[in-house]
Amino acid sequence: MPRFSVIVPAYKVQAYLEECLTSVLEQSYTDLEVIAVDDCSPDACGAIIDELAARDPRVRPLHLPENVGLGRARNAGLAQASGDYLLFLDSDDTLTPDALQGIADRLEATSDPDVLIFDYARTYWTGKTVRNRLAGLLTEDGPAPFRLDDRPGLLSVLMVVWNKAYRRDFVERGGFTFPPGYYEDTPWTFPVLLTADTIATLDRVCVHYRQRRQGSILRTTSRRHFDVFDQYDRVFAHLDAHPELAPWRPVLFQRMVDHLATVFVRRGRLPRGSHAEFLRRARAHYLRHRVPGAPLRPRHLLVRFGSHRTYRLLSLASRLARRTGRLARKASRGLAAAALRVHYRIQLRLPLRADRAVFTRDAGGVYGCNPGALESAFRSLAPQIRTAWIARPEHHHTIPSATRRLRPGSAAYWTALARSKYLVHNADFDDRMVKRPGQIVIQTRQGTPLKRMGLDLRDRPAVARGTDVDRMLRSADTWDYVVSGNRHSTVVWERVFPSGYTTLEYGLPRNDAFARATSADVARLRQALGIPEGAVAILYAPTYRDYCHGQRPALDLERVLRRLGSRFVLLTRAHPSYGEPLTRTTGDRLIDVSDRPSVETLCLAADVLITDYSALMFDYANLDRPIVLYTDDWETYEATRGTYFDLRGFPPGAIARDEDELIDIFATGHWCGSRSAQLRSRFRERFCPHDDGRVAERVVRRVVHGANAWLPAVVPLADRRPALLDLENRPEAPLTTVPVPSRPVPLTESL
The missing domain is CATH 3.40.50.12580 (CDP-glycerol glycerophosphotransferase, C-terminal domain)
Incomplete structure (x- = not known):
């Protein structure tokens, strides 16, 4: 019995089927079977399935004598499945690398729930990939497994069959099957989630959901889109058969109305001349399944009254309101930006603060690297100078408590750039920064260069695309000091960033x-x-x-x-x-x-x-x-x-x-x-x-006290004693596992 049965129905997808099946068969987790269902496809799908089955015994081909549609093809595969868990994959989509390993690990960690919901990303024919915008609902924080009552927001995630793993005995016990027609996922996913006693989530993209340029069912003009009415009748019939699920009726009613409105307003789905009929049936469904007290939104009014004219008027009013709001927000942002520019100009006219130093790295990254080592040295060797670190908010927790935190683009950020005497970076400051007389800019770079840098990239068009050489040189003209680790670095930096700075060949502070x-x-x-x-x-x-x-x-x-x-x-x-x-x-x-x-x-x-x-x-x-x-x-x-x-x-x-x-x-x-x-x-x-352990000290003393500052002598290589590891005396016996702490230990504390 394999761990996973992956069911893949195929019909007219010969261009994508092999990639789909290969994405399953090449998973690092191999305990699986693939039930590939040829839904009497007129193209080469059947042959592709047979070829893969001949190469890999885990592929179980199933050829249907007639075309039965996606839902019934899935049922045919379901009847053949023998795995602990069922996964359904559309034949033009793919699993991401190591997806099954991640799913297996999460199932084990959550005690084999009835249903595991994982994430997906849309992959467009242009090459663009966009993750599900509701990925935050799949957080693994909190107790797991759980019931849907504990996290009802999961019903907002795309209600499709292929973003979940289902325990097979749960599916068999519940008698869940797919109906015929379009939108067959609807009467499967809602009853399954409402019935499941245990649910878990996996915050990981496991499926790439292909957005085809042409050929998608949802982009096909057909009266079969009217099937959506029968599918919701099946959902509410399931509720009627299970009175304990009655509290979910308002939620499902809202989902139904939203879905019906979506089918109506999406261009290209309904045939010409069928829109009035669709609205009449939508209104009948609204009245049949309505829940007293349900809130009304513009889309709901479309379904409630069955009037496209009323809907268009309300939609126009709604669009105008949204557009007005966007313009107001844009104007507000413009005013805020203008205010910051004025603020910065004012700060540039105020005196420099000789007791201020500001540091950053990698466009607002985490505290560390050469600027971090220098910031620490400033605090210990020049305590009269107050330091600040520029970082995006998500990195503020990495900054020492004694160091002021600055957010890029804030008023405090522009004040610091305008009035701090010392500015330290390993890349470049904001293009709009104006270096003032008396300010000292220390450029630490990011290591010893092996790969070509700066002006040496001009004959490397594949690498230098988008590089603004003039801007790069203007930035170099603001540097007063460049920190170098060795003579090789000194020669490279002075050639590829030619300007009037002083090179401090003292080593790299981070080392x-x-x-x-x-x-x-x-x-x-x-x-x-x-x-x-x-x-x-x-x-x-x-x-x-x-x-x-x-x-x-x-x-x-x-x-x-x-x-x-x-x-x-x-x-x-x-x-x-x-x-x-x-x-x-x-x-x-x-x-x-x-x-x-x-x-x-x-x-x-x-x-x-x-x-x-x-x-x-x-x-x-x-x-x-x-x-x-x-x-x-x-x-x-x-x-x-x-x-x-x-x-x-x-x-x-x-x-x-x-x-x-x-x-x-x-x-x-x-x-x-x-x-x-x-x-x-x-x-x-x-x-x-x-690099003898006193590099940062040399840099700080030279910058703060000038060219005549006393600098500690460099310890020769032969006399250095880095922390050694005894490799020869390591035991050859099986290893003893050290448990990883539940909360990551701040590794910088000992340094």
């Missing part, structure tokens, strides 16, 4: 954490991340690829872990530009850490780094721990983005060109062998000459 952390700090960080005791933790952190539209799945992470054995744990960190994790599969040995705000703490917790062309390798080298490069697309990356040196000729450790070679590097111990140590030593000498 002070590596020199200051103790072995006890490292142990605490590993425990907070849930790394099992005695494990070898690999941090996998690939960089952003300009030539890819989305995240590139370079490694089969589960296969790598299986081949490496139980001693290894994999921490996966996606590049922040992608906004989504590398994997949604998590467990004791595969831990996604993409949402952790401090990459420095992840480096401290890891025994070894796997990366490709990320600047993170230059920072991680300060820990003197093994680094392995995975460069399977070096030629493509070099051709599109370009690099400043051939990393393969000057690597920080072993290099793998494909997945099997990467596995072999770990299996043979080459990743931490003497040759890798020699390569790393040479790499550290070139790129880590100043």
Whole structure:
């Protein structure tokens, strides 16, 4: 008995069917059967189903002798299903990668509910993808499973069959089947949700709902849209047969009226000349199923009185009211923006505050990186200077309590930019900012450059598209200081951002954490991340690829872990530009850490780094721990983005060109062998000459006290003692799992 039975009816979808079925068969969760129902399709659907069934025994083909329609085709598949849970997938839609694993995990976590509701996203033929706008209703917060009474708002989510998983014995016990005709989902989903004793939600997009340019049933002009009346008669007949569901009648009545009005007003559904008949039947249904006291909205009046003219007048009034409201809000925003501009101009004429410093990173991102390290150093070394951090509201919790929080675009934000003496950033401030005489702008950049930057992108059109070179140079003209980690960085920055700033080749302030952390700090960080005791933790952190539209799945992470054995744990960190994790599969040995705000703490917790062309390798080298490069697309990356040196000729450790070679590097111990140590030593000498734990101090002293300020001497590489990890004496026995705290521990506390 498989865990899932996925029922896919097919009719005239030969262009999409193989992609649909493949999206199921290639799921990482494999305990499933696919019941593919050929609804006597006149095209190649039947042949496609048979071809896939010949290749994969999990496909169970079912060929119907005559066309029976979507609902009855689903019933035919339902009769053949043997899985614990039923899923229905329309044959032009697809499952997202790892969707079934996420569904299986959520079912287990919620004690196998009768129904699990998951999310979907519309995918348009233009390539655009839009997530369900009511995704917030699928939150996993709160007790689960639950009854619909506890979260009635779920009835607002699209009432379709394919965004839910149903326990098969619950469906059989309730005798649920699909009726014939259009809108067959309606008399299935409403009774199922009302009857279910246990419901759970999964806040994850599991289905891509294809929005076809042509051919969708809902965009077809036909009298079959009149089927909606019979479908709601079936819904209310179910209520009549189950008196305990009577309290739901007002809600379903509202849904019916909304649905009937939608069918009427959507262009292209009803044939010419049938609108008056539809309204007469809608009015009859309104009177038949009406609930006294139900509120009336313009759409409801259309159905209630059956008058299209009345509806058009009310709709016109409603549109005018909405348009007036939008204009008023736009005018209000315009006035607010004008007031802020006036406010900023006034602040520019007031004296500078020598005791103020403002910091930010990545267009209002979380507290950290080089600006965060400098902000902390300002507070400890120059306590007379009050500091503020600019961040979007969702990141304010990451800012230390002693630091003022500023929201981008607010009046306080513009005041800080106008009157603070010190301005620190790792990218660029607002284009509208005017640098005043006496202000000091410190540009920290975001790491040691391997990939081409600044003016060197002019001959890389695929990467430089949209880059405003003049604006970039105007921004560089505002910099007073640029923080550099090494001579390589100094030479690159001064060439690609030519201007009159002073380079502070003192190291990178964010790397002070590596020199200051103790072995006890490292142990605490590993425990907070849930790394099992005695494990070898690999941090996998690939960089952003300009030539890819989305995240590139370079490694089969589960296969790598299986081949490496139980001693290894994999921490996966996606590049922040992608906004989504590398994997949604998590467990004791595969831990996604993409949402952790401090990459420095992840480096401290890891025994070894796997990366490709990320600047993170230059920072991680300060820990003197093994680094392995995975460069399977070096030629493509070099051709599109370009690099400043051939990393393969000057690597920080072993290099793998494909997945099997990467596995072999770990299996043979080459990743931490003497040759890798020699390569790393040479790499550290070139790129880590100043990162001794006092970089931020040097920068603050130089900026605040001037060129004659006393600066602490740099500790030579040979005398540095970063927190070490004993790899050779790790136990080979099975790992002991460390439970992950229910509330994430703030990893920056120890640093």
